Amino acid sequence: MERNDKLVLEMKNIAKEYYGNKVLKGINLSVREGEIHGIVGENGAGKSTLMNILFGMSVIHSTGGFQGSIEFLGKPVTITSPFDAMALGIGMVHQEFMLIPGYSVTENIKLNREITKENFLSKILGPPIRTLDWVAMGQDARNALSKLEMDIDEWVKIAGLPVGHMQFVEIARELDKKNIKLLVFDEPTAVLTESEAERLLSTLRRLAESGISILFITHRLHEIMEVCHNITVLRDGVQVATKPRSETTLEELARLMVGHTIESIAKRKTSLEQRKTILKVRNLRVLMPGETVYKVDLEIKEGEIFGIGGLAGQGKIGIANGIMGLYDSYGSVEFEGQTLPLNHPREAVKRGLAFLSEDRRGVGLLLDMSVEMNIVAPAIEIQKKFLKNLGVFSFLDRTQIRQFAQKMIQNLDIRCLGPEQPVKRLSGGNQQKVCIAKALALEPKLLFVSEPTRGIDIGAKKRVLDTLVELNQTSGMTVVLTSSELAELRSICDRIAIISEGRVMGILQPDAEDAQFGLLMAGEYAERQ
Amino acid sequence: MRNGSDTQKTASFFDPIQRVIRSFGLPRIIIILFLLSLWVAAAFLSIPFPALLSDTFVRLGMNTVLTLSMLPAILVGTGLFFGLPLGIICGLLGGVMSIELNLKGLTAFFAAIGFSIPMAILVGYGYGLLLNRVKGSEMTVGTYVGFAFVSLMSFGWVTLPFKNPEMAWAIGKGIRVTVSLEGRFSNVLNKLWAFEVYGIRIPTGAIVFLGFLCFLMWLFLRTRTGLALQECGMNPKFAKASGIDVDRMRIVGTIISTILGAIGILAYAQGFGFLQLYEAPMYMGFIAAAAILIGGATLKTAKISHVLIGTFLFQGILVVALPVANTVATLGSLAEISRIIVSNGIILYALAQKGGNE
Numbered sequence: 001m002e003r004n005d006k007l008v009l010e011m012k013n014i015a016k017e018y019y020g021n022k023v024l025k026g027i028n029l030s031v032r033e034g035e036i037h038g039i040v041g042e043n044g045a046g047k048s049t050l051m052n053i054l055f056g057m058s059v060i061h062s063t064g065g066f067q068g069s070i071e072f073l074g075k076p077v078t079i080t081s082p083f084d085a086m087a088l089g090i091g092m093v094h095q096e097f098m099l100i101p102g103y104s105v106t107e108n109i110k111l112n113r114e115i116t117k118e119n120f121l122s123k124i125l126g127p128p129i130r131t132l133d134w135v136a137m138g139q140d141a142r143n144a145l146s147k148l149e150m151d152i153d154e155w156v157k158i159a160g161l162p163v164g165h166m167q168f169v170e171i172a173r174e175l176d177k178k179n180i181k182l183l184v185f186d187e188p189t190a191v192l193t194e195s196e197a198e199r200l201l202s203t204l205r206r207l208a209e210s211g212i213s214i215l216f217i218t219h220r221l222h223e224i225m226e227v228c229h230n231i232t233v234l235r236d237g238v239q240v241a242t243k244p245r246s247e248t249t250l251e252e253l254a255r256l257m258v259g260h261t262i263e264s265i266a267k268r269k270t271s272l273e274q275r276k277t278i279l280k281v282r283n284l285r286v287l288m289p290g291e292t293v294y295k296v297d298l299e300i301k302e303g304e305i306f307g308i309g310g311l312a313g314q315g316k317i318g319i320a321n322g323i324m325g326l327y328d329s330y331g332s333v334e335f336e337g338q339t340l341p342l343n344h345p346r347e348a349v350k351r352g353l354a355f356l357s358e359d360r361r362g363v364g365l366l367l368d369m370s371v372e373m374n375i376v377a378p379a380i381e382i383q384k385k386f387l388k389n390l391g392v393f394s395f396l397d398r399t400q401i402r403q404f405a406q407k408m409i410q411n412l413d414i415r416c417l418g419p420e421q422p423v424k425r426l427s428g429g430n431q432q433k434v435c436i437a438k439a440l441a442l443e444p445k446l447l448f449v450s451e452p453t454r455g456i457d458i459g460a461k462k463r464v465l466d467t468l469v470e471l472n473q474t475s476g477m478t479v480v481l482t483s484s485e486l487a488e489l490r491s492i493c494d495r496i497a498i499i500s501e502g503r504v505m506g507i508l509q510p511d512a513e514d515a516q517f518g519l520l521m522a523g524e525y526a527e528r529q
Numbered sequence: 530m531r532n533g534s535d536t537q538k539t540a541s542f543f544d545p546i547q548r549v550i551r552s553f554g555l556p557r558i559i560i561i562l563f564l565l566s567l568w569v570a571a572a573f574l575s576i577p578f579p580a581l582l583s584d585t586f587v588r589l590g591m592n593t594v595l596t597l598s599m600l601p602a603i604l605v606g607t608g609l610f611f612g613l614p615l616g617i618i619c620g621l622l623g624g625v626m627s628i629e630l631n632l633k634g635l636t637a638f639f640a641a642i643g644f645s646i647p648m649a650i651l652v653g654y655g656y657g658l659l660l661n662r663v664k665g666s667e668m669t670v671g672t673y674v675g676f677a678f679v680s681l682m683s684f685g686w687v688t689l690p691f692k693n694p695e696m697a698w699a700i701g702k703g704i705r706v707t708v709s710l711e712g713r714f715s716n717v718l719n720k721l722w723a724f725e726v727y728g729i730r731i732p733t734g735a736i737v738f739l740g741f742l743c744f745l746m747w748l749f750l751r752t753r754t755g756l757a758l759q760e761c762g763m764n765p766k767f768a769k770a771s772g773i774d775v776d777r778m779r780i781v782g783t784i785i786s787t788i789l790g791a792i793g794i795l796a797y798a799q800g801f802g803f804l805q806l807y808e809a810p811m812y813m814g815f816i817a818a819a820a821i822l823i824g825g826a827t828l829k830t831a832k833i834s835h836v837l838i839g840t841f842l843f844q845g846i847l848v849v850a851l852p853v854a855n856t857v858a859t860l861g862s863l864a865e866i867s868r869i870i871v872s873n874g875i876i877l878y879a880l881a882q883k884g885g886n887e
Contacts (some may be wrong), residue, residue: 378770
């Protein structure tokens with residue numbers, strides 16, 4: 001292939017703030033004709049914000065626009081809506097399919113761009129009632145599909161197609177747009193099987209050879225290494241590096257992607273090998289939408305802080321949710337040597353497991369209820385605490401509830417106007433502390449904590465983490481911390497399991513090298529562990 | 530400086546008003562103003578005020594329990610209890626059975642309640658099972674289940690083998706459209722311990738009865754089950770994570786609402802003096818729903834105080850509107866029209882509010 005030097009897209013010095021929070025800091029990106037340009041980064045690195053800017057999504061413009069400039073085919077352009085982007089010849093293949101299941105492949109490809117011909121009514125009443133030219137549409141669809149070397153029938157309904165084929169129909173739809181110059185693939189292989197992914201990659205190469213430029217966003221580093229000409233790494237909104245493929249390695253990309261400097265807390269003295277196993281998980285499968293767990297085996301030791309990390313959507317969140325019985329799960333779980341029934345939230349809490357949900361406002365709290373009732377509600381339900389008996393009936397014991405809530409407010413330093421304030425008025429950090437207090441009221445032996453610092457400010461983050469460490473050290477409570485923030489896991493955990501594609505890719509010490517974490521998160525080199 | 534302090538003054542002057550409007554809710558304020566203006570109009574038209582208040586208290590005694598039946602359903606998260614006709618029919622059946630057994634007075638009243646509760650439990654259980662299958666559209670489904678059940682029972686009233694000549698049609702089979710409670714339990718609660726102050730007659734028995742039911746409800750909400758029920762309504766995911774069987778709780782809430790509907794119609798009937806069968810229960814649910822909403826409840830939150838305030842305001846308007854309207858214009862149906870506008874308007878407002886918040 002002859003490399004072309006014509007620039008298709010140039011994004012210069014792109015910066016973006018959301019409510020004073022800088023999410024992109026001076027990104028420069030240029031893509032040549034026929035180039036496949038890879039973009040890698042952890043969740044929250046700024047990949048999707050960058051693409052939202054390119055497509056003029058309303059989320060960008062309703063929050064004050066962005067800084068920097070975009071040139072397309074050498075001319076400066078302003079893109080204020082996805083339609084502008086489409087008109088320029090920028091297409092997007094989405095991670096989630098935007099297809100209508102009840103329509104045929106052709107109808108989906110030609111949707112809203114149907115080919116029509118005149119009939120006698122349309123001559124009177126105008127274009128909206130022209131007849132569809134099915135033959136021409138079918139031919140166009142056929143052409144687009146054959147460019148992808150797809151041999152599926154262009155008239156079958158989408159509904160019954162395998163997932164991989166749907167992905168190709170999406171691509172075919174973009175290709176069918178005649179002026180397409182630049183195609184963005186947003187994690188296109190996430191839902192594909194290995195062979196389908198292979199096929200997609202070779203399709204990418206062929207498209208590039210035909211002169212279409214491609215922006216390829218993925219977290220699978222080996223795919224990037226396989227097809228991309230140039231690679232840009234983003235981390236925390238900063239462009240860490242842009243390199244030609246030939247000048248970099250998988251390990252380097254992984255290190256660049258993670259690249260945090262870690263301050264670890266003092267490590268504990270007793271070795272974990274001597275401790276007994278408190279929770280044993282075998283073949284766990286959890287059907288949590290968006291966070292499906294396929295097959296997880298774990299052994300968690302008594303009294304440790306165990307970390308579960310990995311990228312979003314890989315299933316790390318599903319593990320705790322599955323064991324606590326909130327989503328349909330299969331497999332076997334042993335707690336303190338006894339089988340724990342799955343899909344049974346009540347039993348899990350009864351046995352001494354507690355859960356701080358990642359969805360604090362959705363699952364963790366009764367927003368309209370008072371601080372005190374939030375703290376004691378599960379303990380009342382499960383352990384029949386905080387009740388006083390009057391004859392046959394028992395009623396809530398207000399004084400006992402108040403005393404306990406006040407103790408918790410003091411111990412955890414929950415900033416509120418008083419135990420009767422509704423929790424929805426508290427800040428995120430204080431709400432999280434209410435959740436912790438709620439778990440403590442149950443006096444659990446093992447505490448699952450999911451994304452405890454999501455959406456709370458930096459000062460509160462540290463206090464929440466300190467609280468967890470303190471609980472672990474003073475009362476010996478086993479803590480299983482699930483977090484997207486690797487730095488957080490590495491600062492307090494004894495061991496960290498990295499989850500990718502619903503499986504444990506490996507278990508690392510918190511002081512392991514950055515590259516190792518990066519590789520496991522990208523789903524690479526599981527066999528090395 | 531002066532300017533600054535001036536603006537502050539205006540702010541501090543309007544602030545309390547705004548706070549009152551916000552905490553009280555605009556529709557409630559409009560309703561209160563409407564009621565007050567009706568009272569003023571009544572005074573100008575020299576309609577005797579004590580009589581109006583007496584009537585309002587009687588209406589309060591008749592309707593509060595029906596309004597109270599909305600409370601458990603809202604708290605457990607199934608929204609307004611438009612399945613109220615189901616409970617009402619259970620209550621009517623209880624009333625009819627008590628007449629059939631030739632009971633009289635308070636015995637007849639409480640026997641009717643006793644007969645209707647087991648039926649209400651059964652019906653409420655079945656209705657609860659149904660509601661668990663249509664999560665998210667309980668109110669729509671409930672409305673039509675209510676309508677359908679009323680129509681179905683119209684066949685029932687014709688075919689049920691009740692023999693007492695007070696109820697049966699003179700010719701053929703079945704029960705009459707309205708059954709008089711004269712000599713049965715008409716006004717049994719209203720007359721119990723009744724007294725008069727400044728010409729206002731207080732139906733003590735009825736007030737005590739509804740007060741007792743409200744007190745039971747208040748106690749129930751402070752039990753473990755009561756708390757669990759409220760958790761289901763506020764946040765089903767929280768409830769599930771706390772080990773509560775959400776579906777079971779929803780059935781419990783529906784049963785309690787159905788039972789209260791049954792008791793409610795009997796309290797209504799004793800004040801009204803008749804059992805109204807066939808199509809009569811059809812729109813009862815809307816009146817009760819409107820009352821609790823006027824009281825300040827939303828589709829997701831409600832308190833016992835909302836039940837009491839709402840019923841008082843709503844029934845108060847109806848009581849005054851009729852004589853005022855009759856004096857001002859001789860259109861007979863003006864009071865009925867205003868009732869329909871107020872009740873449907875407030876339900877519409879509540880449903881629109883729900884859409885706005887989401």
